[in-house]
Amino acid sequence: MIAGILKERNGETRVSLTPEVVKQLQQMSVTVWVEQDAGAAAWYNDQAYTEAGAVITSAAEIIAKADIILTLQPPEPNLFPALSGKILVGILQPLYRLAEVEQWAANGITTFSLDAIPRTTRAQSMDVLSSQASIAGYKAVLLAAYTYSRYFPMLMTAAGSIAPAKALILGAGVAGLQAIATARRLGAVVEVFDTRPAVKEEVMSLGAKFVEVEGAADASRAGGYAVEQSESYKQQQQQRIAESITKADIVITTAQIPGKPAPVLISTEMINTMKPGSVIIDLAAATGGNTTLTVNNESKVHNGVTIIGNSNLPAAMPADASKLYAKNVLNFLKLILDKDGQAILRFEDEIVKGACITHGGQIVNDRVKSMLQPA
Structure with missing residues (x-):
């Protein structure tokens, strides 16, 4: 052979x-x-x-x-x-x-x-989505830190105090969890959205705040993959994200549904409410992106917010x-x-x-x- x-x-x-x-x-x-x-x-x-x-x-x-x-x-x-x-x-x-x-x-x-490959316990050793997504989540935060014009951690110096960066992670899959852990290591305050209530405990164990939205569709039979949500849920989710994104300095988006365009979670109107100098890293760019302004393999600035579309960050490591x-x-x-x-x-x-x-x-x-x- x-x-x-x-x-x-x-x-x-x-x-x-x-x-x-x-x-x-x-x-x-x-x-x-x-x-x-x-x-x-x-x-x-x-x-x-x-x-x-x-x-x-x-x-x-x-x-x-x-x-x-x-x-x-x-x-x-x-x-x-x-x-x-x-x-x-x-x-x-x-x-x-x-x-x-x-x-x-x-x-x-x-x-x-x-x-x-079915995302079962037995298949974990050959789960390429997990092995590569972990790298993507890690690299996404480092890319955000490099692009962001301010510190991540809180600093108290003789010249004055620096408030910690506020990071918003959309999706607590493998990439999202690694992004949470990396952002926390760098000293950021982290909020997390996910459609699966079951990941709340894991998110909180990493030191992040889990923002709950009630009424999510049951994903337990989807083999570990995300599922399409109802319009009612999407509206509630958009409202909660809009409330959080105005305070966020860093946003990492990871939401994808196999075989379908990535769900749009961040509208242009939401981006317009973000602070100048904020950074969005969209890991779902190859399937359309989680923002209305994402362009795959491109970095663009809109209203002072840098939006980086990159679905192949594992290739950077x-x-x-x-x-x-x-x-x-x-x-x-x-x-x-x-x-x-x-x-x-x-x-x-x-x-x-x-x-x-x-x-x-x-x-x-x-x-x-x-x-x-x-x-």
């Missing part, structure tokens, strides 16, 4: 396997081929891969001869025919790439999207992001490879079934199929 690692495109700095994990795959009888300089942007050079037992070769050679292609983002569509009969593993985001999903099936590619992602990939591969390193697709396993998007020329993922059905 040959596993191929392609160099990421479109500015992606992470790599899907690190030399440390290459060694572990070798012990599983898997040969690893790595495209030249695939890990360079994440500070893993070709020599490190060679010393770990990998073969450095070209992308064309990998695409032609590898049995499994490991990646973060899916390859370009012009490569799909060459991947016929192969297994593709990555963060494929099929709910946002429905046209490409149909092409994967038409070209006979077996695809596993790690962002579709590529060494550790790649290390965590590679461990997620390794743990998933253990489910689809036997002791001799050969692929055995056990679709009776809920994790394997949940992650599989296309197989045998068909779209097999129920969520994706439901989105492709005519209304």
Whole structure:
């Protein structure tokens, strides 16, 4: 079995396997081929891969001869025919790439999207959304602190006193919780909104204030993902956010719903009430953003408020992001490879079934199929 690692495109700095994990795959009888300089942007050079037992070769050679292609983002569509009969593993985001999903099936590619893995206790070791979101939450606060023109902590000096920054975190998932912890370490006063009352205790344990909005839809059956809320709830939520945002210096937004545009939580009118010099970091920018003014991969200033749209902050910390992602990939591969390193697709396993998007020329993922059905 040959596993191929392609160099990421479109500015992606992470790599899907690190030399440390290459060694572990070798012990599983898997040969690893790595495209030249695939890990360079994440500070893993070709020599490190060679010393770990990998073969450095070209992308064309990998695409032609590898049995499994490991990646973060899916390859370009012009490569799909060459991947016929192969297994593709990555963060494929099929709910946002429905046209490409149909092409994967038409070209006979077996695809596993790690962002579709059920978020269960057993799957935690391969939960790429959590491992990468933790980095995003941490980096979002550091980016806000760098952009913000004032201190985060309260300071009492001979020259006068500095009040602590007030941070508002929208969403207490993995990214939100890491943002809370990081903001608190820097000395900010933190308020948090989330649609799930169950996270209140965790938020408070980190030293933040949880702002409750009654009437949230039950998300207990959504497999750990967010769900759409009622219009009544949204109106109450907007009112409470509007009250908090006027006092906030820093706002970190993380709210997303799989397969749908990100919910707009912050209106232009709300932004107009914020203090000049305030900063918003929108981690949902790639799916439309949580503010009306967010532009993905751009920083803009409106009425004195800086709004930064960035959904790929893990790529700003590529060494550790790649290390965590590679461990997620390794743990998933253990489910689809036997002791001799050969692929055995056990679709009776809920994790394997949940992650599989296309197989045998068909779209097999129920969520994706439901989105492709005519209304």
